[in-house]
Amino acid sequence: MYIKILIYFILGYVNITVEGFFIERFINTCISKKIFFWNTKRDKSTVFSANIGVKNFKDVAKIAKSCKCKIKLNNKKGLPFLLNRYRKRKFFALSLIGFIAVIIIISNFIWNIEIVGLEDEEIKSEIIELINHEGVSIGKYKNKIDLQNLINKIRIERDDIAWVGMKIKGTNLIMEFVLADKKPEIIDKEDFCNIIATKDGVISKVEAQNGTPVVKEGDTVKKGDILIKGEIEGKYTENRFVHSDGDVYAKVWYKETEKVYYNQIIANQTGNHERKYSININNFQINLFKTLSKFENYDTIRTIKKLKITSNFYLPVEFVINENYEKQNVSISHSKEEAIEIGTELAKSKLNETIQTESEISNIYIHTNETDEYVEVEVIYEVLEQIGTKEKL
């Protein structure tokens, strides 16, 4: 039923009213000639209205005449009449066709490269450089990209990537990476090895399970020195090599110095800000407002948004928002004690980042060096750490 109506919509249909006393006969003859009606309505005892196909109209008119009914054509509907109405608007039709064509053409290129799974900006830029070298960049024709080839190239070039997945969605090239963990050099139990120091320090404890300890408590070692030798002197036999094993603990010092001036100038944001918009098309920038700011001192935060139609249909147009935040210079003066405190806090927070959590801090030393203009604070952490690693002989 609905399919029939849809076909009639495409071919065109008309709404008619039939008036007369022999409407039942009219309907019966129409049915017997297999003429399809729909949306029938009976207003009064002598009036009947229905929709019929355009093709059938002539036959229906004949039947109505033979039944002594009047027939009236109310309105024409359907696709042919609809198109006929817009026939004079040539420019509209042309621009519609043009718009569709432009969208189809644009959707055949890549306008965005999305990298998933990489946090390091350096690796990201290297990867982008690599794929640019292979000829894949923003603005590339989609069908010419051989993803499998690209994946293979990246996997050959880079050791630190365990898995690469690529797919093209709309105008968006999505690359997914899984970074490989750097595997430590595993030394087989059968191999002979020394234990060497990873850091400078003073030895506090040596626990040798296998091998000959070379250092003793209180010795100062440098990075790379041998701590436990994988060689054992035999009483009756010659020297033999072993797989040395053991823990070596040492005091290691971490040092951080901070300079704190008594009089400082700090830039404070006043809270005023303004926004400037511009549009970027293929590195060609169009400013929508004057680029000069009304502030004297300001910070600028630049955010770039790529225009997209759907979540994966990017367009080659970027929308740039420059936000200017006004700032004011404020001078702050500290007393000596305050300056020392600030300096130690800064240095401590920096040190805490470098030190691993498992290592225990045994001592903290703070040295200060005061001058007329500034205080120099030196914070030293003394940490008891395991410093030995195995190295093959």
Added chain:
Amino acid sequence: MKKKKNVRNKIDRMLEFPDEIALNVPKVTILKFEQMLIENYKGILEYQDFFIRVKTNIGIINVNGFNLSLEEMTTDDIIVNGKIESIDFESIVDDREE
């Protein structure tokens, strides 16, 4: 004529044809007092929005109601849409009537 028909009836019964095909009698299906499908009808006798008369092989079906309309009219079946109040049948006893 009556004999011939009896013979056909017997054959049809033997082959287990459904009655509405074998005897060309109407089959009426009503859905929730609002839609009524009449199969094997012969013609429309009267069509108003409160009263519809449909002629069939064995008699006339009268439908009373409000806002009645005929839809999906084909040569064999017809649908009556609208609020149906009552239905009655005028059966034709004489075979020669058709």
